[in-house]
Amino acid sequence: MSDIDIISNPFHDNGYRAKMNSDECRRFHESLPKYSQTPLINLDEFSKQLNLKSIQIKDESKRFGLNAFKSLGASYAMAKIIVSNVNHDQSDLEFESVMQKSDAIKKMTFATATDGNHGRAVAWCAENFGCKAIVFLPKDTSRHRVDAIESHGAKAFVTDLNYDETVEYAAKMSDENDWILIQDTSWAGYEDIPRDIMVGYQTIIHELENDDFIWPTHVVMQAGVGSFAASIFDAFSNIDRPRPKFIVVEPTGAACYFQSIKIGDGDPHSLDKLDTLMAGLCCGTPSILAWDIIKETADFFAICDDVVALDSMARLAQMSKPDQAIVSGESGAVTMGFIEKICMEKEYSEYLDLIGLNESSSVFFISTEGDTNPDLYDRIVNDQ
């Protein structure tokens, strides 16, 4: 059995127009204490080995010292909720202006469900804004993820549910307790907050303007519920340059986009069973906002077995000079693992033609997390 697969997207629309504007959000992020942009790493030597022109990886493990990109979404969405709740003038959203009504903020409680990274981001934002956070996690969540959330003063509860059920549970609890649900996925009737979260992720792409960024021919993004990949594809579509090919990568055991595209009726479909070590991507229901964007923008949908992500974690950790090693967790490393496979293994050479990958290709990845599950990371990277 192959450990990867890829299909073309029959719904791709060349005329897609970007739906989001993230200029205000970028200024907001720049106003946050300790804001700095994350590194863009160019793997020159490795790209030669793969017979590609360039490989660039944005390292989101460095985002606010939180080991993942998620704080970009939570901070912007929570700031917007805070200012609207305390009747601030919303024209100039900056950290200092949000904090002016600190007494009112103290009374607010945000709740969320998470596989770890988003929950830590919400907890960190609550700590910074001075409000409360309650975070629900699926069964089998690693102790480290819970500790990381609690280290920011939030309450964390591990449920006996899977990720999608935990989202429903957090929504129900928020309703009953008058908490503000801050969820990074959307469904009919719950769209404004997840949209702001997606706008928040676009700061990653704005930051590339400050780097020696090689405009990519291929943008390869990982998906759980899809908010992240959708926001990145939307941001690239907003720039007046030749549109790169967009590729979505999911774990084989949690491939709700791949399976929905295979069903082929144009609607998103949920999975009953989830099985992957890639905790951040272990989601069975596409976000409806993300689905609408990804359905029109993605050129290809790919799936990878866990082993592809684990091999790629080790590869990134062991990059030798002049290339730079990157600490990348299982959900962060899978996209590069996918491209490495199709470039290096004869069995997959037909995919090179399918996605148009060759010595003139420049591939862009985002390593969305560092070693957020340190036990697994150590086992994979250090116990080889």
Ligand SMILES: Cc1ncc(COP(=O)(O)O)c(C=O)c1O
């Ligand atoms: C590290 C990491 N990468 C990627 C994703 C995927 O984001 P989304 O669920 O928006 O597709 C997540 C989501 O939690 C994540 O934690």
